[in-house]
Amino acid sequence: MTKTPQVSKSFQILEQLSLAVIVIGQDGFIRFCNQQASMMFGQSKKKLATVKLWDLFIRHTFPERLLDELWECNRSFFDNDVEFMFADGRSITTEVTADSMHLDGEIGCLLQIRQNDNLRKINQENAQKHHISASRHLIRGLAHEIKNPLGGIRGAAQLLSRSLDSDELKEYTQLIMEQSDRLRDLVDRLLGPNTLPKRSATNIHVVLERIFSLVMLDKPVNVSFQRDYDPSLPTTVLDPNQIEQAVLNIVRNGMQALAEHFDKTSSDETPKLIMQTRFAGNVVMQDKRFKQTIKISIIDNGGGISEKLIGTIFYPLVSTKSDGNGLGLSITQTLIDQHRGKIEVESVPGKTAFNIYLPIIQDNEGSDL
Numbered sequence: 299m300t301k302t303p304q305v306s307k308s309f310q311i312l313e314q315l316s317l318a319v320i321v322i323g324q325d326g327f328i329r330f331c332n333q334q335a336s337m338m339f340g341q342s343k344k345k346l347a348t349v350k351l352w353d354l355f356i357r358h359t360f361p362e363r364l365l366d367e368l369w370e371c372n373r374s375f376f377d378n379d380v381e382f383m384f385a386d387g388r389s390i391t392t393e394v395t396a397d398s399m400h401l402d403g404e405i406g407c408l409l410q411i412r413q414n415d416n417l418r419k420i421n422q423e424n425a426q427k428h429h430i431s432a433s434r435h436l437i438r439g440l441a442h443e444i445k446n447p448l449g450g451i452r453g454a455a456q457l458l459s460r461s462l463d464s465d466e467l468k469e470y471t472q473l474i475m476e477q478s479d480r481l482r483d484l485v486d487r488l489l490g491p492n493t494l495p496k497r498s499a500t501n502i503h504v505v506l507e508r509i510f511s512l513v514m515l516d517k518p519v520n521v522s523f524q525r526d527y528d529p530s531l532p533t534t535v536l537d538p539n540q541i542e543q544a545v546l547n548i549v550r551n552g553m554q555a556l557a558e559h560f561d562k563t564s565s566d567e568t569p570k571l572i573m574q575t576r577f578a579g580n581v582v583m584q585d586k587r588f589k590q591t592i593k594i595s596i597i598d599n600g601g602g603i604s605e606k607l608i609g610t611i612f613y614p615l616v617s618t619k620s621d622g623n624g625l626g627l628s629i630t631q632t633l634i635d636q637h638r639g640k641i642e643v644e645s646v647p648g649k650t651a652f653n654i655y656l657p658i659i660q661d662n663e664g665s666d667l
């Protein structure tokens with residue numbers, strides 16, 4: 299049968315949509331799909347025309363219950379959080395609109411599917427940035443309030459100690475001074491980095507090699523500390539000392555996580571920490587899209603970060619360690635922010651990766667940062 303011009307035009311429009319369009323029958327078989335659906339599901343249109351929609355996934359969160367209502371009483375529905383997981387491990391988050399339609403004498407279901415992983419991620423990142431900045435503001439205010447009287451307490455203890463003859467009493471004033479110094483150091487860390495970056499064209503691997511030598515001096519003997527660099531990365535304008543501190547905080551955390559995990563378990567696996575560098579393309583950082591960035595990943599095979607904790611680990615004072623201040627990651631994030639970069643974490647038991655993205659800036663572009 300030849301299509302009327304009107305119909306073939308409609309098909310053309312469907313093919314050009316950035317939305318995946320699929321029509322399924324009540325038996326679940328796909329009756330129609332557009333090019334975008336074929337790309338989203340990673341299957342040819344020909345193959346899709348022969349399968350049941352559900353057979354494409356090993357897991358999904360599509361509300362099948364609502365589909366029953368659609369068959370029975372034509373009720374349309376919308377869900378903005380439907381996840382499809384494929385056999386190759388790929389998973390996508392989508393929003394789905396389902397409407398009933400008449401299809402060659404039967405009722406079909408017209409699905410419009412839009413992938414929204416990226417949008418969701420950007421929204422989450424923005425919300426998190428907002429929270430972190432609010433909590434930092436609060437803590438900085440508090441830290442200033444502590445710092446002022448602290449100087450007075452230390453000074454008074456020092457004066458008092460000079461007018462004391464008894465060594466026993468001097469021990470007390472000494473204690474006050476030592477504890478005040480400890481508290482001042484903590485408050486200084488809470489206030490965060492107080493110098494502006496001193497930028498120069500830097501080979502990132504020189505910075506990472508410094509970290510490597512430093513950490514090799516006191517790492518636990520059983521930990522395998524490895525480097526996996528992409529030597530073709532260009533130099534970029536950054537403050538090498540600040541980036542060293544930022545990455546070192548993460549490497550130290552990784553070493554501590556490995557020590558904790560492997561001390562507790564009797565695993566045969568070797569505790570391992572990898573410092574990796576790669577190019578990463580098309581990265582959005584601080585509302586700007588960068589075609590190419592340097593990606594530094596610190597990967598360990600420790601116990602991982604619990605789901606409960608992972609959303610807050612960049613907040614200041616969040617720590618699970620008895621001797622931790624919970625400042626390392628917060629400082630790292632401030633330093634990376636100052637470099638217009640971004641930091642992300644992904645963690646499952648046995649694999650935690652912190653990824654730092656830094657813009658590639660040539661000498662003459664650095665001044666406008």
Ligand SMILES: Nc1ncnc2c1ncn2[C@@H]1O[C@H](COP(=O)(O)OP(=O)(O)OP(=O)(O)O)[C@@H](O)[C@H]1O
Pocket residue numbers: 547551552555598600601602603611616617618619621622623624625626627628650
């Ligand atoms: N690689 C990792 N594996 C597992 N948990 C981690 C890892 N890195 C960080 N964490 C968790 O994140 C928390 C916060 O880390 P952060 O560096 O900010 O503070 P801290 O290490 O506890 O203290 P500080 O760095 O101030 O000494 C840690 O207490 C730990 O629970």
Ligand SMILES: [Mg+2]
Pocket residue numbers: 547550551622625626627
């Ligand atoms: Mg730390």
